[in-house]
Amino acid sequence: MNIKLQLLFVFFTGIIIAQEDAWVYFTDKPDASYYMNNPLEMLSQRALDRRTNQNIQLDDLDIPISITYINEIENTSGISVLAKSKWLNALHIRGIQTDIQALTNYNFVDHIQFANHTLNPSNRSSNAQRANNTYDKFEVLADFNYGNSNNQIQMLNGHLLHEQDYTGQGKIIAILDAGFPGVNTAQPFQRLFDNNLILGGYNFPDRDTNIYTRHYHGTNVLSTMGGFSDGELVGTAPDAQYYLFITEDSTSENPVEESYWVEALEMADSLGVDIVNSSLGYTNYDNINYSYDYSKRNGEIGFASRGASLAMSKGIVCVVSAGNDGNKQEKHISIPADAENILAVGAVTNTESYASFSSIGTSFDGRVKPDVCAKGQGVTISNPSGNILSNGNGTSFASPILAGMIASFWSAVPNLTASQVIKYVKESADQFSTPDQYKGYGVPDFQLAITNVLSSQNVTLSVISIYPNPFTNVLKIKQNKNVIGKFVLYNNLGMKVLDVNVINDEQDIQLETLSSGIYLYDFSSNNINLQGKLIKQ
Structure with missing residues (x-):
């Protein structure tokens, strides 16, 4: 989008000095042990389940930025904090160049990167981390008029x-x-x-x-x-x-x-x-x-x-x-x-x-x-x-x-x-073997x-219906595969409130004792995993 920039200025000894945008990167995450022991303090249950399903381990990137570090930067004269990234362990800040550069005096600051490329040392490399990188016919179930x-x-x-x-x-x-x-x-x-x-x-x-x-x-x-x-x-x-x-x-x-x-x-x-x-x-x-x-x-x-x-x-x-x-x-x-x-x-x-x-x-x-x-x-x-x-x-x-x-x-x-x-x-x-620019x-x-x-891969296709949504006292699970699955329900705090086996192609789950509210579900079997949100009226 082509949009007008409203420049920010500060007045200093009668001279107008333009403010700069920059990122301040920190050396570490001192609260790592606490969050690793209490993962629901930083991620939802569904986020944790997604990692488990894909064999992804929690790591330092998941840990929030230290509140102490954030407070120190926010309390620094002339510095405004605009955004943050725990993955990159950095804050987006704004201030005059000299105030920003002075942040390197903090022992927990690793380095500063200015949005103005001309202010950065040409030899500094990015610290970005890289991630390691016969069909059956089915009955027509959805017939949309596109x-x-x-x-x-x-x-x-x-x-x-x-x-x-x-x-x-x-x-x-x-x-x-x-x-x-x-x-x-x-x-x-x-x-x-x-x-x-x-x-x-x-x-x-x-x-x-x-x-x-x-x-x-x-x-x-x-x-x-x-x-x-x-x-x-x-x-x-x-x-x-x-x-x-x-x-x-x-x-x-x-x-x-x-x-x-x-x-x-x-x-x-x-x-x-x-x-x-x-x-x-x-x-x-x-x-x-x-x-x-x-x-x-x-x-x-x-x-x-x-x-x-x-x-x-x-x-x-x-x-x-x-x-x-x-x-x-x-x-x-x-x-x-x-x-x-x-x-x-x-x-x-x-x-x-x-x-x-x-x-x-x-x-x-x-x-x-x-x-x-x-x-x-x-x-x-x-x-x-x-x-x-x-x-x-x-x-x-x-x-x-x-x-x-x-x-x-x-x-x-x-x-x-x-x-x-x-x-x-x-x-x-269609161009996988001969890609072009x-x-x-x-x-x-x-x-x-x-x-x-x-x-x-040894997989089967998933056709699972969990309904109605919202529900009152009974939730229905219907599947077109003869599988044994597990249905787990979590409340909005991430606490497990139900864990039942699903052994029939059509099965009713009695939930009249649950309080009204929002719940997250997880249905899993050997070849199927579905998550979603349900509302109890």
Whole structure:
């Protein structure tokens, strides 16, 4: 977004001195032992379960930043703290250059990195940590009337997954965007509210929970995944659950938005989110010294890129738009699309041809970018008033279309790890053997991805229904596979309140003794694992 920067100044001895943005990095996390012994103090039960299911160990990245360190920085004269990242053990701060540089006098400060690249030692390297990186026919269960959105789903063979009832159920998607006005009132989003699929969110620029405000870009994005207007628009993951996070400040273009972005990504992780979509990108800031030229788009310099690279190590699939600079002099992918271990998504037309505005690769260090593509020209979307439009253009829409299909795919084979999901998606794409700088590995085929999973792993597809939601006294579990599973229910404090075996294809769970409220469930068997939210009336 091209947005005006409101410069901040301080007056000192009659001279106007511009303030700088910077990140202060700390040496350690002195509270690590406490949090390792009390993991629910830093992560939800669902986040812990996601790690367990993917054999991911808790580590130092999960530990919050020391409150003592934060307080010391906040109490330092001339320094404002704007955001924080536990994964990178850093605070985003603002102040005059000399006050910021003086922070290195604290023995717990490792180093300072200015957003103004000219102020940083040219030989300092990033401390970013990298993550170690025969099909049966089914009865048609979902028969959606896609209307004009038909092409953007069929291009990915997503309709074939929907027909088998793999529509994102049991998966949680976080959207990091600029605002979501109208989502709580417009008709195409009503189905999400009727089925309790909006779990909440947070507005980082305003530091409040008012998420149905600011720029409508996020509303458009959500509609491609969760929107539903029969005969006009069906999203790629209509039965997934969603958290909505505002990280973009549309009144300015400043690196603090990257810090909000990483902060939101970490919050999504702590809430147990499976997939993150962000249709935001950063190249040029209002202060040109903060901007990223192509040489800096190597996955190791951009603050958001470094945060994004860590998502897979926590079991999250991070999907981001490649950017819309394909027709500009500088055509390359933006920050954080250059990150490793994510899916950067480029745009194609309705005939799967490269859309000329879509930013190209490779990353500066030569990795394939974009990773994959989806429809990004002439996309069917909803606006905040609920009007269905078919003129959406941008990788902003290619990315969520792809992210929603990943949720539907993952709901079919939920025991895959995040790294395996990314692997199968790439391998199903039509240019996997011959990637290029325009479309990367190409357009994925999610039916082929399912087939590839079944042919290479001993798994079965999941079709589990847990209903009604909300419920009163009885919860029903229905499955089309003869499996023995375990159903576990947690209250909103993460405490286990129910643990029962499910041995029948249809089974009633008696819950009349439970208090009214919100509960999280976990259903697991040898080849199936589903989590979600239930409401007891």
